[in-house]
Amino acid sequence: xxxxxxxxxxxxxxxxxxxxxxxxxxxxxxxxxxxxxxxxxxxxxxxxxxxxxxxxxxxxxxxxxxxxxxxxxxxxxxxxxxxxxxxxxxxxxxxxxxxxxxxxxxxxxxxxxxxxxxxxxxxxxxxxxxxxxxxxxxxxxxxxxxxxxxxxxxxxxxxxxxxxxxxxxxxxxxxxxxxxxxxxxxxxxxxxxxxxxxxxxxxxxxxxxxxxxxxxxxxxxxxxxxxxxxxxxxxxxxxxxxxxxxxxxxx
Amino acid sequence: xxxxxxxxxxxxxxxxxxxxxxxxxxxxxxxxxxxxxxxxxxxxxxxxxxxxxxxxxxxxxxxxxxxxxxxxxxxxxxxxxxxxxxxxxxxxxxxxxxxxxxxxxxxxxxxxxxxxxxxxxxxxxxxxxxxxxxxxxxxxxxxxxxxxxxxxxxxxxxxxxxxxxxxxxxxxxxxxx
Numbered sequence: 020x021x022x023x024x025x026x027x028x029x030x031x032x033x034x035x036x037x038x039x040x041x042x043x044x045x046x047x048x049x050x051x052x053x054x055x056x057x058x059x060x061x062x063x064x065x066x067x068x069x070x071x072x073x074x075x076x077x078x079x080x081x082x083x084x085x086x087x088x089x090x091x092x093x094x095x096x097x098x099x100x101x102x103x104x105x106x107x108x109x110x111x112x113x114x115x116x117x118x119x120x121x122x123x124x125x126x127x128x129x130x131x132x133x134x135x136x137x138x139x140x141x142x143x144x145x146x147x148x149x150x151x152x153x154x155x156x157x158x159x160x161x162x163x164x165x166x167x168x169x170x171x172x173x174x175x176x177x178x179x180x181x182x183x184x185x186x187x188x189x190x191x192x193x194x195x196x197x198x199x200x201x202x203x204x205x206x207x208x209x210x211x212x213x214x215x216x217x218x219x220x221x222x223x224x225x226x227x228x229x230x231x232x233x234x235x236x237x238x239x240x241x242x243x244x245x246x247x248x249x250x251x252x253x254x255x256x257x258x259x260x261x262x263x264x265x266x267x268x269x270x
Numbered sequence: 271x272x273x274x275x276x277x278x279x280x281x282x283x284x285x286x287x288x289x290x291x292x293x294x295x296x297x298x299x300x301x302x303x304x305x306x307x308x309x310x311x312x313x314x315x316x317x318x319x320x321x322x323x324x325x326x327x328x329x330x331x332x333x334x335x336x337x338x339x340x341x342x343x344x345x346x347x348x349x350x351x352x353x354x355x356x357x358x359x360x361x362x363x364x365x366x367x368x369x370x371x372x373x374x375x376x377x378x379x380x381x382x383x384x385x386x387x388x389x390x391x392x393x394x395x396x397x398x399x400x401x402x403x404x405x406x407x408x409x410x411x412x413x414x415x416x417x418x419x420x421x422x423x424x425x426x427x428x429x430x431x432x433x434x435x436x437x438x439x440x441x442x443x444x445x446x447x
């Protein structure tokens with residue numbers, strides 16, 4: 020590869036959007052070409068400077084309050100008018116409604132996995148909305164891990180991935196699928212990642228599986244007798260990176 | 271689903287992204303007052319069209335609406351800022367390497383970085399926010415802004431080039447400020 024070919028793809032490389040085959044070739048060129056290597060460093064420093072929290076404008080409380088107030092008044096108005104419509108149409112609509120309800124109930128019953136996914140997404144969303152994201156606020160794995168002692172009947176593996184740009188923020192106790200679980204919270208830039216961990220009797224490891232629900236990505240896997248579920252609004256690729264960095268892989 | 275459930279679901283899926291909505295609006299509009307107006311209007315529109323949301327990516331979906339709301343607002347209020355004059359002769363000139371030392375020095379100055387972004391044309395500000403602050407992929411940005419992926423890449427490259435030149439002190443947009 021020469022500079023002419025390298026130039027247009029240096030940015031895609033910095034953005035993690037270059038396909039694997041090209042990465043090797045480009046890296047070989049960067050190794051030999053100080054000018055292109057410098058161009059890459061410039062893009063990387065620029066990216067870093069732009070990604071600082073200082074440049075992110077959080078929504079003012081006032082805006083949040085106004086939006087919520089408007090939503091409430093809108094949905095109340097609608098509820099009232101739809102109640103009226105319902106009453107007038109009730110007699111003719113009743114039979115259809117019952118039939119529809121039956122269909123919904125029998126078709127709409129979610130599988131155990133769907134229910135768990137739902138619970139995990141809800142828990143993730145709650146953690147974003149409320150102030151109780153964290154029970155223990157610490158970026159130190161050696162503080163977070165012992166904190167779970169006596170609160171859980173297992174000891175979750177706690178890793179800090181700050182070096183991989185997924186800093187640990189803290190942990191909390193959560194309740195999923197009828198049991199207490201450990202929730203660890205990580206960040207990538209503005210994105211929160213919740214990692215839920217609980218023990219399983221299954222001895223075999225299961226590879227990471229990616230799903231999505233309500234706009235969140237979820238990846239779950241199991242190893243060393245534990246089940247792991249990571250959930251975030253981060254894009255799939257970066258969440259996968261997180262999972263790969265987190266995996267313990269004892270072999 | 272009745273109206274109350276709908277509203278609750280909206281609060282759970284879409285409202286957590288109000289920060290992202292405001293941040294984009296704030297960078298596009300350039301001030302808090304207009305940004306709040308745009309973000310609020312976009313949120314209410316999102317609620318109105320919540321039925322169309324297919325549960326894929328609530329943040330991208332909301333930001334698409336913020337973006338559309340903003341450009342409508344722009345057309346009504348500040349037509350002169352509308353797109354169209356993105357040809358930057360200053361950059362068409364040989365894209366020689368910038369002075370890395372000067373660049374790094376200015377990058378450490380958050381206020382200087384902020385000013386440099388604020389001085390970008392609106393399409394460039396938009397793409398910088400979507401890529402660097404929201405972390406969307408090229409594909410997601412293409413879908414969100416309704417342009418081909420190639421346009422996303424070239425816009426991003428040009429925005430970055432401008433920022434680098436501006437910060438390294440080699441390029442002044444539209445004369446002195």
